[in-house]
Amino acid sequence: xxxxxxxxxxxxxxxxxxxxxxxxxxxxxxxxxxxxxxxxxxxxxxxxxxxxxxxxxxxxxxxxxxxxxxxxxxxxxxxxxxxxxxxxxxxxxxxxxxxxxxxxxxxxxxxxxxxxxxxxxxxxxxxxxxxxxxxxxxxxxxxxxxxxxxxxxxxxxxxxxxxxxxxxxxxxxxxxxxxxxxxxxxxxxxxxxxxxxxxxxxxxxxxxxxxxxxxxxxxxxxxxxxxxxxxxxxxxxxxxxxxxxxxxxxxxxxxxxx
Amino acid sequence: xxxxxxxxxxxxxxxxxxxxxxxxxxxxxxxxxxxxxxxxxxxxxxxxxxxxxxxxxxxxxxxxxxxxxxxxxxxxxxxxxxxxxxxxxxxxxxxxxxxxxxxxxxxxxxxxxxxxxxxxxxxxxxxxxxxxxxxxxxxxxxxxxxxxxxxxxxxxxxxxxxxxxxxxxxxxxxxxxxxxxxxxxxxxxxxxxxxxxxxxxxxxxxxxxxxxxxxxxxxxxxx
Numbered sequence: 507x508x509x510x511x512x513x514x515x516x517x518x519x520x521x522x523x524x525x526x527x528x529x530x531x532x533x534x535x536x537x538x539x540x541x542x543x544x545x546x547x548x549x550x551x552x553x554x555x556x557x558x559x560x561x562x563x564x565x566x567x568x569x570x571x572x573x574x575x576x577x578x579x580x581x582x583x584x585x586x587x588x589x590x591x592x593x594x595x596x597x598x599x600x601x602x603x604x605x606x607x608x609x610x611x612x613x614x615x616x617x618x619x620x621x622x623x624x625x626x627x628x629x630x631x632x633x634x635x636x637x638x639x640x641x642x643x644x645x646x647x648x649x650x651x652x653x654x655x656x657x658x659x660x661x662x663x664x665x666x667x668x669x670x671x672x673x674x675x676x677x678x679x680x681x682x683x684x685x686x687x688x689x690x691x692x693x694x695x696x697x698x699x700x701x702x703x704x705x706x707x708x709x710x711x712x713x714x715x716x717x718x719x720x721x722x723x724x725x726x727x728x729x730x731x732x733x734x735x736x737x738x739x740x741x742x743x744x745x746x747x748x749x750x751x752x753x754x755x756x757x758x759x760x761x762x763x764x
Numbered sequence: 765x766x767x768x769x770x771x772x773x774x775x776x777x778x779x780x781x782x783x784x785x786x787x788x789x790x791x792x793x794x795x796x797x798x799x800x801x802x803x804x805x806x807x808x809x810x811x812x813x814x815x816x817x818x819x820x821x822x823x824x825x826x827x828x829x830x831x832x833x834x835x836x837x838x839x840x841x842x843x844x845x846x847x848x849x850x851x852x853x854x855x856x857x858x859x860x861x862x863x864x865x866x867x868x869x870x871x872x873x874x875x876x877x878x879x880x881x882x883x884x885x886x887x888x889x890x891x892x893x894x895x896x897x898x899x900x901x902x903x904x905x906x907x908x909x910x911x912x913x914x915x916x917x918x919x920x921x922x923x924x925x926x927x928x929x930x931x932x933x934x935x936x937x938x939x940x941x942x943x944x945x946x947x948x949x950x951x952x953x954x955x956x957x958x959x960x961x962x963x964x965x966x967x968x969x970x971x972x973x974x975x976x977x978x979x980x981x982x983x984x985x986x987x
Binding site: 507508509510511546551576577580581582596599600601602604624625626627628629630674675703704705728729758759762 | 778779781782785786789814815816819877881886887888889890891892893894895896917918920921922923924940941960962963964965966967968969
C-alpha cells in the first residue's frame, strides 16, 4: 500500500547546504549532492531543497544544485524558495526537479498555481503555506517572505483554494511549532486534511519520533518533513521509520533504499 | 556495423531530463528527439510523460508523431512508456479531449473521489508516493524489463488518472490504492510503467538497465 513519506529538508544558500551538520560519514557537509546521497541511502523518500539565497541575482546557483543532485540521486526532488514565475518553475523542472513549491509568489498572484498546473501538471506544483495561529483560536494566518510578512489570508481557506487552483500537494509549516521541537501543529494539519483531498506534507515542530507518527495518525498528513532534526543528527530517518512501522504506519523499508 | 540507437521521444514533459539521466547512469547513450526520422531509425525508444494528456498529445500531434510511434510499436522494436507515456498508449483519457495513441485497447479514467482503503479510510488523489508493485506472474510471463524485481518492491507514483485496459492480459502489474491500480503493462515489445522508474531509486534504475539489456539483445536493425 501507499506508504507515508519521510522527507528531509535542506536549506541551500548560494549553492551550499547551510546549518551545521554533524554526520561523521561524509566529507563535505555543505555539498548538496553528497548530503542528498546520504539521505537517500538512509531511506529518505523524497528530498526538499529550499533556496534561501537572499539575492535573486544569484538564484541560478540553485539550478546547478538541482542539475547535479538529480544526476546522482534518483528519488523525487522538490525545490522551493524564490520561485516567482512559470518560467522559474520550468527551469527547475528542466534541471531535474520532480516538483516545485511556490509560496509568496502564489499568494501575490494565485493564477501562478493555475498556470503552472496547466503547463506542467498538478503533480509538480506544491503549494507551500507558512501559517501562524491567530490568538490561540483554531484559525491560522498566512505569512509570506519566509514568515516575515503577514497577510490577510486564512491558511485553511488558502489551502482549499490552492488545491482547487491545481496544486497537487500542500506543504504546511506551522510557524508556532517551527523550531520548538514540541510536535507538529496537529489542529492545523487535521483542519486542512479534513477539507482538502490532495496530499499534505507536515512541517515544523518535530522533536522526537512520536511527533512524526502523530502528524500522520492525528493530523491526517501523508508525509512528514523535518530539517534541523536530521541535519544535526538528533534523529536519523531510520529511527523515524522504525517508530512509524512500530505503531502500524506503512513505510518504505530503509533497506529498499540502500 | 551501426551502433545501438536509443531514442527518448521528447513529449515536452517535465520529466524528460530525469529519464535521460537515469538511462545514462545505467550505461545508455540516448538521443532526446522530436524527429520522426530519428525515432523511426532507432533500435529502441522510450516515451516519457508527465502532466496532462492533452498537452502531451498536442505536442505529438503537432509534429505528426503518433503515426511514427504506432509504426515503431508495430515493428516489434522495444518501446518503454513511462507514466503519462503509458497512459497515452490507450485509446482515450478522461483527462482530456485528444485521443491517445490507441496502441492498447482501453481508456484512462480518473480515480473515484470517494476512494477508500480496506479499513474505510479516505485515500488521497493524486496517488502520490511510494507504493508496492505486484507482478501478475501467473497471468502474464514476466517481461525481461522487470527481471529480478521482487514482488511488492516499492516504486514512486504520482498520478490522478489510471489505465483501464480492455485486455486483462495487457496488465503486467498492479498496485493497491483503493482499487488494484494498473501499475505496468506489457504487450509483446511494448512495455509501460505507471510509476516513475527514474525516481524510484535502485529498483527503478534496474528497470532501465534491464530494458536496455533487453533492447540490445533484441538486436533490431532497422536499416
